[in-house]
Amino acid sequence: MMRPLLIALTAATLAGCAVTPSAPRSTAAVAPYRDSVELAGRIAINYSRDGKKESLNGKFVWQQSKANTDVSLISPTGQTVAVINVTPSSATLKESGKQALTAPDLDTLTQKTLGWTLPVSGLRDWLQGYATASDGKRFVATPANDNVITRDGWKLEYVSWQDENAAVPQPKRIDVTRIALGQAVDDMAIRIVIDPVAQ
Template identity: 85%
Template structure:
């Protein structure tokens, strides 16, 4: 009987150690940071934008392609039927927006250009970082996303939630879904929210 008690205690201790080891392993994975920042990125995914225009709630759902080099960014927004809604090109000196059947429009600031022409803001300069899991936090520090540290308010007033990852168990996680909400004085602005799902590298 005594031996059985000792054996049971030993198995219990081993189980506890195994549980600790599993927890530690899981914790290590969840604390793993995203891959180092890359200047060149080629992605494709889905996007949902909810906003208000002239007092009315509007939404846009579709796909996007994202091609980024060190200096330039090219974005195509595509409707669910496959029609290109807008093509955006950003360089260090200008931003150009092209829509089917309309003259291209160019401005130094893409945020204001998209707001004026489309009715919503696509923060391309921020997305260059956000799509890779990086941001500049409201206090000016560099934010690096992990599954355990997945929310930040940026210096320019956007709240980022890294909702899911390409592979939760990966040693180097990559963002899958990012929810982006406009923030003003600490409160969410109901008329501006973006949901991004990264599906794959664009071919």
């Protein structure tokens, strides 16, 4: 149950091309925030549990409307292993052949199921290149301004873009690390790769 939930909850949520330091970097901001978004991609999670290093890999499909978020988690072999539905009043996890689990919100569901909270509340913003910075200000990612520490203690690094030179670049890869007192915490690191949307 842990595996699909971990993948699902961070479904986000992005291995792209590295930018050569000498290359000119675009200063264009990402596209305006959209309430309704459909994305697909891959996720890799490295974390520590009971003193052991663990890692998970999988794919996700993210469908977001103004009020709801639906996340399908897919195993490396292509099987849907879990579906998460988040509404303003609840979060539900459905795994194949198991009873659905429900909590008032996604953070509570992860805490209840895993024993610790994953950074799920920020994913609606993060996947589009937005975040709330540690100083409370709105962060908008650009290829030239590509990292931030969030108000809830996560370091986001926008490693690569679908097309860095586009008028409105879209995130491709996001690396997420837990930060405490300004230092990286080695108990969780997440890499999210958003696949290009078919035109």
